[in-house]
Amino acid sequence: MSRQYTQLCQALAYNFKQEHYLATALTHRSMGISNNERLEFLGDALLSCIMAEALFERFPAAREGELTRLRANLVKRDTLVQIAQYLELGKYLRLGGGELKTGGERRASILADTVEALIGAIYLDGGMKACQTTVLQLWEKHIANLSPCKIKDPKTRLQEYSQAKQQPLPAYQVLTIGGTPHAQQFKVECMVQGLPKPTVGSGESRRRAEQSAAAKALRILNVE
Numbered sequence: 390m391s392r393q394y395t396q397l398c399q400a401l402a403y404n405f406k407q408e409h410y411l412a413t414a415l416t417h418r419s420m421g422i423s424n425n426e427r428l429e430f431l432g433d434a435l436l437s438c439i440m441a442e443a444l445f446e447r448f449p450a451a452r453e454g455e456l457t458r459l460r461a462n463l464v465k466r467d468t469l470v471q472i473a474q475y476l477e478l479g480k481y482l483r484l485g486g487g488e489l490k491t492g493g494e495r496r497a498s499i500l501a502d503t504v505e506a507l508i509g510a511i512y513l514d515g516g517m518k519a520c521q522t523t524v525l526q527l528w529e530k531h532i533a534n535l536s537p538c539k540i541k542d543p544k545t546r547l548q549e550y551s552q553a554k555q556q557p558l559p560a561y562q563v564l565t566i567g568g569t570p571h572a573q574q575f576k577v578e579c580m581v582q583g584l585p586k587p588t589v590g591s592g593e594s595r596r597r598a599e600q601s602a603a604a605k606a607l608r609i610l611n612v613e
Contacts (some may be wrong), residue, residue, distance in 0.1 A: 393481075400476045400509070403523045405514050412512035415498060424542030429502045433510030437466055439524045448537055455537040463531055466597075469501035478503050480586050496572065498593060524560055541548070542604035547581060551611050556582040559606070561599045564589065 398404050398529065402530060410428075418424040440463045444456050444547060451459070457513045462468065473479070479494035493499050512520040525532070541549075547559050560579040569573040575595045578587040579602035603605025 396482055397476060397478075399608040401511075401513055401523055402409055402526055403515065403519060405510070407514050408481045410498060410510040411507075411512045413479050414479075415503060416483040417485065417488060417493065419488045419493070420483050421485075423502060425506035428506035428513075430510035431512065432505035432507065435508050435512055435520060436505060436524060439521050440464055440528070443525060443532060443607055444535075447532065447535075451537045458541065459535055459537060462535065463528060465496055466501045468528075468531055469504045470497045472532075473500035473504050475527070476504075476507075478507075491572070498572075499525075522537075543600050546612065547579075547606055550588075550607070550610065551581060554583075559603065561602065564599075577602050581606050581610075584609055 391408060391520070393513075394408070395406075397411075398403075413423065414425050414428050414450050416424045418426055440460050441456070444451070444459050448456065448604055472536070474560035478500055482494050482499065482516065484493045484498070484499075488494075488496075488499070508520060508524060511523050525560060562580070563579050564576040564578055566573060566575055573593060575598040576589060576591045577595060577598035578589050579599065580587045584606060588605040589601045590598045590605060592601050
């Protein structure tokens with residue numbers, strides 16, 4: 390294993406037998422044809438499967454809907470980015486010139502996709518058992534902090550709050566869409582009864598911007 394990857398492998402607690410899998414997992418599509426998109430596809434499926442089994446065993450009384458929400462919390466972009474930051478993936482990424490100029494090594498979508506690609510690479514290099522062990526170690530704290538009764542996204546919680554108060558449902562409106570086609574930024578406002586003015590959220594998709602605005606509304610309303 391090349392010395393350049395020593396710290397990364399230590400953080401992963403996994404040593405690659407075939408380094409080309411690791412190198413490919415760290416290669417963004419901006420570098421050309423040989424990139425991590427196929428590994429990302431594989432890793433996404435593996436992560437979902439591993440988390441589904443872990444949750445099935447950990448919460449034997451949880452219903453399907455609860456398990457689905459728990460899994461969504463574990464495989465969402467924010468969680469993947471936290472894993473990427475722990476691994477310090479930004480300094481290992483292989484990016485084309487355009488992405489380097491625009492700070493691609495810090496972009497959430499690229500970091501999240503690379504984590505999935507790494508999972509696919511570990512599976513191909515070491516098999517399912519090694520992949521499962523590595524993933525569960527990386528996600529250990531995230532899994533430990535889960536509770537079926539707490540995992541609801543901000544939009545759902547805000548909607549339930551309004552329904553409980555017998556108020557009109559929150560309304561969302563897109564204010565602006567900026568950025569480039571591959572890195573759009575949405576700004577959305579959330580209007581809900583009980584607030585003096587709408588809250589505004591932003592994100593890389595309309596859904597994420599709405600969730601951000603809803604989360605701000607919940608904080609102002611002091612909804613736990």
